[in-house]
Amino acid sequence: MRIIVTSIFVEDQDKALKFYSETLGFVKKHDVPTGEFRWITLVSSDDQDGTELLLEPNDHPAAKEYQKKLxxxxxxVxxxxxxxxxxxxxxxxKQGVKFIMEPTEMGEFTIAVFDDTCGNLIQIAQK
Known part of the structure; x- marks a missing residue:
């Protein structure tokens, strides 16, 4: 068993697609209409057959509440x-991304946290 898709809720799929592809450098893998929304996934440019990140619309009230509280x-997320x-x-x-936590050492890891402009905080980490 392996993880093939993981999702994050986003307020606006087009805005999220632009941020995650143009700013973060992920590569769009799928963009399929699914009624009112789309099935949009991205992958790492280094591993285009790897785990996909699904930009999931936060249209459901529970999703909105979950996203806002986190x-x-x-x-x-x-x-x-x-x-x-x-x-x-x-x-x-330099690209205008707003960090809420600058690079910080946490034991054997270094982490930082930024705002993805789509309603989420994202952590980056190195070991």
Whole structure:
């Protein structure tokens, strides 16, 4: 058994697609109409057959509440691995990404947390 798709709720699929592809560098794998919304997944440019990230519309009231509460509490919805957190922090900051936690050492990990502009906090980490 392996993880093939993981999802995050987003307020606006088009805005999220732009942020995750143009700012973070993920590659769009699927963009399929599903009625009012779309099945949009992205993958790492380094592993295009790897785990897909689904940009899930937060249209359901429970999804909206979940997303708002996590954001308000400062809890990241997911974590992305990077080779060098300080370097990634510097690069993303230059692109206008707002971090709520600068690179911080936590034991054997270095982490940072940013706002994805779509209602989520995302943590990046390196070991």
């Amino acid at each position: 954001f308000a509490e400062g809890i990241p 997911t974590m992305f691995g990077v080779a060098d957190v300080p370097k990634e922090y510097e690069q993303l900051t």
